[in-house]
Amino acid sequence: MRIIIIGFGVIGRGLAKVLYKKREFLRKNYGDFNVVAIADRSGAIIGEDIDLKRAIEVKEKSGKIINYPGIEKSSLEVIKDVDADVVVEVTPSNLDTGEPARTHIIESFKHGKHVVTANKGPLALYFKELMETAKRYNKIFKFEASVGGAMPIINLAKETLAGNKIISIRGILNGTTNYILTKMEEGLDFETVLKEAKELGIAETNPYQDISGLDTAAKIVILANAIMGLNKTIKDVKVRGIEKITPEALFLANKRGYTIKLIGEIVNGYLIVEPKLIPINSPLNVKGTLNVAMFETDLAKEVVVVGRGAGAEETASAILSDLISIKKMIENES
CATH class of the missing domain: 3.30.360.10 (Dihydrodipicolinate Reductase; domain 2)
Structure with missing residues (x-):
């Protein structure tokens, strides 16, 4: 599975840490989960299998992922241009407008990508629209992590x-x-x-x-x-x-x-x-x-x-569960 992470704050890095820590376990039991792009407000890094440990270290030391080295590419450009199966949208929640997460999610569907999110904002404001858009483009939309952290x-x-x-x-x-x-x-x-x-x-x-x-x-x-x-x-x-x-x-x-x-x-x-x-x-x-x-x-x-x-690792647990579920669904269809 090829994954794009949009947002590399506490939750985004928490997911990266879990994917890195459990890499062999996941490969043995479910197959590969490769992060092929990470984007936040500072820019993006793109690769066939990003070194997650290094990406985390650079972000936590400098506050910017672009120092990875990265490229000056927006999150929307990454969503549109990078070949991936799933977009994980974990930018900060905005309960006033739902943005930029709402646009990230909709554009992911339009560009052929399934979505997993922990973001409450767009779900609390535009739930019907998001579900209908996922259905229109025949994409899977999961959001277990948006409520209750690790609680299923x-x-x-x-x-x-x-x-x-x-x-x-x-x-x-x-x-x-x-x-x-x-x-x-x-x-x-x-x-x-x-x-x-x-x-x-x-x-x-x-x-x-x-x-x-x-x-x-x-x-x-x-x-x-x-x-x-x-x-x-x-x-x-x-x-x-x-x-x-x-x-x-x-x-x-x-x-x-x-x-x-x-x-x-x-x-x-x-x-x-x-x-x-x-x-x-x-x-x-x-x-x-x-x-x-x-x-x-x-x-x-x-x-x-x-x-x-709440908590980075606890929320990552729910995101990972959704990723595994999507991977199984994709494999059952093929």
């Missing part, structure tokens, strides 16, 4: 639970807010915990999308559309963040046998993100940076999956 949420629902009617989905889909609320249960105030989370790298320098609930909103839109067949965008979600939660509120909730968690849910076609009282013994009461998703189904009843919802 979408594949679990669509494959393992195939035949079940998914009645509702609810869960904690943002590790930053879960960490903050977990620490606040110890009596620390919101601002103190947020500062600590930034210092530990758990929260972004600008954590607005996390604490406002927008990140969770984007993820439940993806789940609603991909799993439940709805046609929603992030504008359809009722959103309330955790900014007004106090240690006192958590203390009072604990005394009554509850905790407070930022819950995203899809029930009866409605999409809601807001802090909710959760029984302390509930499967939804996970701690720290963990994520959890609970499916209510007609046959299997309640199914719960818990795992790490």
